[in-house]
Amino acid sequence: MIPWLLLLPLPIPVVAGAVDKTFGVRPDLVSKYTSLKSGNWKCLDGSKEIPWAYVNDDSCDCPDGSDEPGTGACPDTYFFCRNVGHIGASIPSSRVKDGLCEPECCDGSDERPGVCKNVCKEIGEEYRQKRDAERKIQKTGSKIRSSYITFAHKEKKRLEALIQSTAQEIESQEKEVARLKDIADRTESLSKAALEHKKQSPLYRSLLEHSNAIKSLQREHKKHLEREKALGEILDTLRTGYNPNYQDMAVLEAVRGWEELAGLPHINDVNKASSDSDDLGEDEGDEENKEETTEDVLDDGMWSAGKLDLELDILVASDYVSLLLEHEDHIRTPAEEGSILFDLTSYLPDNLIPQYEDFKDTLVSWLSKFGIIRAADDSSAADSSHATQAHNAAQRELQKLKTENKKAGDDLAELFNIHGFGAEGEWKKLDNTCLKKDTGDYTYEVCMFGEARQIPNKGGSTFSLGKFDSWNPSEDVKPGEPAYYQKQVFKHGTRCWNGPERNVVLLLTCGTENALLTVAELEKCEYQFTGTTPALCLPLDDNNSKDEL
Amino acid sequence: MRSLQLLGVLSLLLVAQESLAFKAHDFKTCSQSGFCRRGRALSARAKEAKSSWKSPYSVDPGSITVASDRATFTAGVKSSLYPDIKFGLELRVHDDGVVRVRMDEVGGIRKRYDEAAGWALIAEPTVSKDIKWTSGKKNIRAVYGEKKENEIVVVFEPLKISLLRNGKEQVVLNGQGLLHMEHFRTKTPEVTHTEEPAAQEGEEVIANSETQVVIKAENPRAWFEGDTEDDWWEETFSSWTDSKPKGPESLSLDISFPNHGTIYGIPQHATRLALPTTTGESPVFSDPYRLYNADVFEYLASSPVSIYGSIPVLHAHSVDSTVGIFDAVASETWIDVGRASEKSTETHWISESGILDLFLMPGPTPEDIFRQYSKLTGTPVLPAHWSLGYHQCRWNYVSSDDVRTVQKRFDQDDIPVDVFWLDIEYSEDHKYMIWDEKTFPDPVEMVNDVAALGRKMVVIVDPHLKRTSNYPVYQEASERGLLVKTKSANDEYEGWCWSGSSSWIDFFNPAAWEWWKGVFKTQKSAKGWSWTQSTEAVHIWNDMNEPSVFNGPEITMPKDNIHHGGWEHRDVHNINGMLFSNLTHQAVAARSDTPKRPFVLTRAFYAGSQRFGAMWTGDNLGTWEHMAVNVKMVLSINIAGMSYAGSDVGGFFGNPEPDMLVRWYQVGAFAPFFRAHAHIDTKRREPFLYDQPYKGMMRDMLRLRYSMLPVWYTAFRETTVTGVPVLRPHYVMFPKDPRGFDIDDQYYVGASGLLVKPITAKDVTETTVYLAEDQVYYDYFNHFAYRGATKGKDITVPAALHQIPLFIRGGSIVPTRERPRRSSTSMKNDPFTLRVALGKAGYARGDLYLDDGETYSHQKGQFVWREFIAEKPMKKGKTIRISSKDLGSAKPNEAVDGVTLKTFNPANEFAKSIGDVRVEKIIVLGITTKPTAVRIEGGEDLIWDYTPGVACSDKKEGIASVLTIKDPKVLITKDWAITIQW
Structure with missing residues (x-):
């Protein structure tokens, strides 16, 4: 046994080409890489003192790894390359001496000598060119952006003016409503009883009953239509998106059945080349047309689907009280008599007409006196209805004005809201601006602050991919800062077959145009869009850019 | 029979309970498969007869001929049921002690399929030079081995073949008397009448069995064969009818291991590594293990149902020794497993067609079995080093920019990855190799961008070709007559798969081989179409090669389809998928001047597939049960010779919670093949998408895998030489420790x-x-x-x-x-x-x-x-x-x-x-x-x-x-x- 205490081992022989102690050290830390008087060195976290010779000796000694800034011997540390002629950069220790020239270390200092060339001159030049190009885009974009801001300010003025003018209109309209209400109230009190009597008419009651029945039918019909539409969407999604990995021939059958029913071409058709399947689609289309023509032959008076669609709402929205009163008028003037008495003028020579009118008035009054024609003695009912209608119309107009006023107020509030159109209102201009991208099978569309959609180019249903939900929801990003506006989230789109609702994340960068660049479905029903917009091009900060050099 | 009825009821109950995801009605149970029903009925009759049961097959001692190599003998075999029908038996002993047993009908009116071994084996095995067969009155035997410890004995009447070690029975064939090779016959009304006077069309087996006693006297073969022509000449399942032009030709054989209580192997099934029973008292599964490559949607986490691949190799293990058998059969095969005692195992193999071609591997250690089996079918290929890294897949990365973005995100978070994968949606209308120009306008540039960071891409190429005139691959295959034919043998078979109406390349046709190699060339070729829109950084994923046919019986091809050489699809089904990945492997290797190791992933496989690349456990579910059983399945595949295996990290179906995903990365990091994959309906789940701590945990696991690449690569080198698998379960490491025999949730690398x-x-x-x-x-x-x-x-x-x-x-x-x-x-x-x-x-x-x-x-x-x-x-x-x-x-x-x-x-x-x-x-x-x-x-x-x-x-x-x-x-x-x- 050798009886000596081993306090410190013998110094390691200096290896040729030993690494400089400050090699790989960040400039702000260089001053800390000097030996203590004792000839030791303290790890940067203060946890340990090691011989100065251990610094950058390609063997990790400090728990925090600070003794090997230049060798990569300590995991999870950083190596600084000076990159003279360009910008210095730090790379993870895992990339030091790994045989690969890091683009971040253009001086090649991360590898053994001779492995990487110093390309800082070229890289620096490239970088400057790229940065200049980016700055150019940013400059152009920021001009457009400022026009957006101008727009927002104009919009603000417009809204303010609108608020003011509508407020005035509201004031006068309120007066008008009050006046009409007064008239209506008075006429109504006179006629209420009479109208109630008329409403007892079996015909009127039956009409109401019919009306209710039609409304109910319509409601049910709509429900079914919606159901059918939803089913169709489910089947469409199934058809385009079904996952053959389930290896389920039953699903395949369902898809085929739906294609036949809906007259869609076979998707992924197998036996046939694509041209064949196109033909097939056309054939089925023809069949569909035939069906439609057969449907067109309707019994007399029956409504076509198109008419139902367009006119049923109008029909059920009829004012039955008015109809009741018109009916009264109509009954009071029997058809035959009307044709004689009232249309007689058409048979009379023009010069006799004034005399005839006089005569007619006399005759009618006679007739009514004898009860042959019921006089318009309770015409007050009609008057009351007219007055009410006038009042209602005025009321509606008032409501419209109030809504308009409120909306303008809301819009104004949203205009410079950091959660909405941005602190400077720079996004207002883009409200409902729709960007499109044709990817071949589908065209994707995103309407800013509106909805994102997937529109098939070759037939089939359009799916909602979600409605605007928020700007960047990440907790790491504060509302109002640039990163906040680089991401828009659209949520609650059409549900995927056997999956979740579709959602979109729209990633935006500064660009001179509003454009949708890429669309990717990174996982099922989760879409990632990227695009550019001038709204993100902040004005160049000259001071900052100088600092970078 | 009562027990059979009970089984039927049990299986019905099981089906009813489990039908939520797995579509049980799409796949046959044994009772819905004519020959399996016949095989199980035979076994039931034998059980009922007990000791009075005697196999009708016997060796004619006078016909025995020992070949000049001395290691081989041939003999005539007869069945007392059909004295006029001749069978030939051949046994040979290889130089490593493996015994090959072959039996075929001789001089029959048709020929049984005998080429399965030809596709599975790497070469014709060399026979032993030290063997001497000794023929006696009752048997013929040979003793061999270093210490003369092995003995193979063929008893003449009834025919019984036993492999012994130190006098102890290791493997016994026909010990239970269930050997039955249905000979070819002619369908004539007369024959029908003489053979079974009481036959009534459409009657159920069980119903008939009740009248069995009555008929017995009239039909001398009923005691063995049953008394009906049960699905002999036609078989209907669901809406499909199999025309069965060759009539009955199934093969039944019992293989017993009297001294081995644990068996492993016969993948692919979602089960434990140590195979549970399917017969006997309270069996774990009511149906036999089935080997019939099938695209099973949302397969069950514990079931003997066949899935994507089949390797008919089985290890029988005890503290004393390990033995193995390899049954070179390519047709649908069912295997019943029973255990008369804790220390013995009986198996019953029922195949639809083909000769008997069985390899008995004497062991005696697990490592010996691996060596003996790899000497037959080859060792795993040495993978390209990069392919042991992490593979990131998804159905689908939707565009070339998507691929670039995913790569960027990995690098931003400093998470290692080697390969990005493209599933079927890269292709225009699922015409593989034809890029969808709308989403992949710049495929070569995209691949180059990935390759610039030292990475690769794997792109899917499936075996079904869209039948359309604007698909050159289909057109060329059609013009050259390389497609699988219908039962008419003239018309191209047309079935439904991803690409809609499709046809399948017949790789049994050697003319398809050179052509397929040409297709993968990245340069223009005068010989035909080639994939110029690819580079050498593109490797291939062969999926759906069972083959999967959406509108076919059991989601695959009709069995009466005709392949090259006139063989029916029924004869070659389980090999079909292997040939596809084999040829793709060769084609990818051949595309460059300096051949580089190809990476080819296959879903269907057979014995020998280990020579051509990796497999994975198919479309698993994002559930804990599947995660657990996938570990066991990968072990099972490993011991069956295919080390390069893994399962989809995260589970193919479903959206795993972050904690489950972390665990799945741990499973993946310790599987030989490490790929994350996800179904198109799932949320994205690349590791970089997660919050801490999950993201960090996944990254740590990926980094751990990368730090251990030297270990994996070294382990792969070893298996390419020895065949000992990369993943080693306990019984392989400690064959004498019975406590470890059932362990399949921990393993050695x-x-x-x-x-x-x-x-x-x-x-x-x-x-x-x-x-x-x-x-x-x-x-x-x-x-x-x-x-x-x-x-x-x-x-x-x-x-x-x-x-x-x-x-x-x-x-x-x-x-x-x-x-x-x-x-x-x-x-x-x-x-x-x-x-x-x-x-x-x-x-x-x-x-x-x-x-x-x-x-x-x-x-x-x-x-x-x-x-x-x-x-x-x-x-x-x-x-x-x-x-x-x-x-x-x-x-x-x-x-x-x-x-x-x-x-x-x-x-x-x-x-x-x-x-x-x-x-x-x-x-x-x-x-x-x-x-x-x-x-x-x-x-x-x-x-x-x-x-x-x-x-x-x-x-x-x-x-x-x-x-x-x-x-x-x-x-x-x-x-x-x-x-x-x-």
Whole structure:
């Protein structure tokens, strides 16, 4: 046994080409890489003192790894390359001496000598060119952006003016409503009883009953239509998106059945080349047309689907009280008599007409006196209805004005809201601006602050991919800062077959145009869009850019 | 029969309970498979008959002919049921003691499929030169082996073949009298009537069995064969009808192990490693183990149902010996396992077609079995080094930019990865090798961007070709007549798969081989289409090669499809998938001038697939049950010869919680093949997407894997030479310790001495680990020294979420590379760390193998193979000497698989290329006393640090003493020695 205490081992022989102690050290830390008087060195976290010779000796000694800034011997540390002629950069220790020239270390200092060339001159030049190009885009974009801001300010003025003018209109309209209400109230009190009597008419009651029945039918019909539409969407999604990995021939059958029913071409058709399947689609289309023509032959008076669609709402929205009163008028003037008495003028020579009118008035009054024609003695009912209608119309107009006023107020509030159109209102201009991208099978569309959609180019249903939900929801990003506006989230789109609702994340960068660049479905029903917009091009900060050099 | 009925009811109950995910109705049970039903009925009749049962098969002693090589004899075999039908039996003894038993029908009206062994074997085995068959009146026998310990006996009547060791029966064929080779017959109404007068169409077996007694007198064969033509000529399952033009041709054989109570093997099944019973009293499974490569959607976590691959090799194990059998059969096969006593096992093999071609491997140790089996079917291929790194896969990375972004995210978080994968959606309309230009407009640039960081890509190429005129691969295959045909033998078979209507290349046709090689060329070729939109950094994933056919019976091809040579698909089904990955492997190797080792992953496999690449356990579920059973499945695959195996990290289906994903990375980091994969419906789950602490835990596990790449690569070298698997379950390591026979949740990595037990359950904080020997085991991370016992001992160890129980067996030296890198290729010049885990006697050893990792230059001696030894030069001295010496020169013939090097130059070109790679740290665990000096022998003193603790030779447990030697600067390619004195 050798009886000596081993306090410190013998110094390691200096290896040729030993690494400089400050090699790989960040400039702000260089001053800390000097030996203590004792000839030791303290790890940067203060946890340990090691011989100065251990610094950058390609063997990790400090728990925090600070003794090997230049060798990569300590995991999870950083190596600084000076990159003279360009910008210095730090790379993870895992990339030091790994045989690969890091683009971040253009001086090649991360590898053994001779492995990487110093390309800082070229890289620096490239970088400057790229940065200049980016700055150019940013400059152009920021001009457009400022026009957006101008727009927002104009919009603000417009809204303010609108608020003011509508407020005035509201004031006068309120007066008008009050006046009409007064008239209506008075006429109504006179006629209420009479109208109630008329409403007892079996015909009127039956009409109401019919009306209710039609409304109910319509409601049910709509429900079914919606159901059918939803089913169709489910089947469409199934058809385009079904996952053959389930290896389920039953699903395949369902898809085929739906294609036949809906007259869609076979998707992924197998036996046939694509041209064949196109033909097939056309054939089925023809069949569909035939069906439609057969449907067109309707019994007399029956409504076509198109008419139902367009006119049923109008029909059920009829004012039955008015109809009741018109009916009264109509009954009071029997058809035959009307044709004689009232249309007689058409048979009379023009010069006799004034005399005839006089005569007619006399005759009618006679007739009514004898009860042959019921006089318009309770015409007050009609008057009351007219007055009410006038009042209602005025009321509606008032409501419209109030809504308009409120909306303008809301819009104004949203205009410079950091959660909405941005602190400077720079996004207002883009409200409902729709960007499109044709990817071949589908065209994707995103309407800013509106909805994102997937529109098939070759037939089939359009799916909602979600409605605007928020700007960047990440907790790491504060509302109002640039990163906040680089991401828009659209949520609650059409549900995927056997999956979740579709959602979109729209990633935006500064660009001179509003454009949708890429669309990717990174996982099922989760879409990632990227695009550019001038709204993100902040004005160049000259001071900052100088600092970078 | 009652027991059979009961079984039926049981299996129905099981099916009903488990039908939630696994589509039981898509796959046959034994009772739905005609020949299996017949085979089980035969076994039931034998059980009922008890001792009166006698096999109708016998050897005609007069026909015995011993061949001139003396190791082979042939004999005629007859069945008393059909005196006019002739069978031929052949036995031969190989030079390593393996006995091959072949039996075929002779002069039949058709020919049984006899080419399975031809595809599985690497070469025609050489026969023994020391064998002498002795023929007697009742039997013929041969005694052989170094100590004449082995004996093979063929008894003539009834036919029975036994392999004995030291007089003890090891393997017995037809001992239960279940041998039955259904001979070819002609379907004629007359024959039907004479053969079975009482036959009624469509009647159930069970129903018929009740009338059996009545018929017995009329049908002299009913006692054996049953009394109906049960599914002889046609078989309907669900909506598919198998036309069975050849009629019945199944083969039934009982194989018993009278002295072995535990069996392993016959993968692939989602079961324990030690196979549970399927027959006898209260069997664990009601159906036999099935081997019929099948694409089973959401397979069950415990079931004998067949899945993607089949290796008909079985080990029977006891404290006395291990024996094995390899049944070279390619048709659908069912295997019943019963246990009459705890110490014996009976198996019953029922195959649909093919000759009997059985290899009996005498052992007597597990390592002998591995050697004997690899001599037949080959050892695993030495993987490209990079392919032992981490593989990141997903169905699908959707575009070339997506791939670039994923790569960037890995690098931002400094998480190592070697390979990015593309699943089927890269291809236009699932025409493999045709990029979808909309999403992958720049495939070559994309691959180059990945390769620029030393990484590779693996791209999927499936065997189904879309039937469309604008797909050159299909067009060429069709024009050249290389596609599988329908039963008409003329028309291309058309089935449904990812690409819609598809056809399948028939790789049984040699004309397909050269053509397929041409397809993978990255340069334009005059001979035909080639994949110019790929590079040599692209490797291949062969999926769906069972083959999976969505609209086919049992999601695969109809059995009456016709392959090259006129064989039916039923004859070759289980081999079909292997040929595809075999040829892809060859094609990828052939595409470059300097051949580089290809990486080909396959889902379907057969005996011999280990020669062509890796397999994985297919479409597993993101559940704890699947995680647990996947560990056992990978072990089972390993002992069946295919070391390069793994399971999808995270589970293919489902969205694993972060804690489950962390555990799954621990499982993956200790599987030979380490790939994360996910279904298209799942959320993205790359490690960088997670919050701390999960992200850090996954990264730590990935870095641990990368630090241990030297261990994995060294273990792979060994298996390529010896066939001993990379993952070694307890029975392989400690064959005489019965407590370890059932253990399949902990295992050793190669010969490194690393023992690992991945945790596969939720919320675990500690676990028990079994130590089978009186040895010290050090916790890899905190150096706690645990002690086992001669009779075995359970230790309790911490296993919180961030921890994986990992131990170094005392007596091992583990070489690692501990500098985190982005990928394995960047570690080429990194220094090594050696962990010297002193055994209780103060000794340790380990080895390290290195080569260029991607070419075949190692076959020409371009490699480094070192041995590290720590020992006390003098027993009572106060010195430990750690040394490094060259193993290549010491064992030049054992270094590289299949290569006999005359000499080895330790200063070869490869060694020179890493000439300055050094050892940067040596950690010695369990040293008894604080050293006084550590120095390089013949050189200077070294810097070291010592923490006192438990010594290797102590009886107590606790943190071991740790001596850390700082940067000894000794070179990895050179001989050196370091002495530690106290």
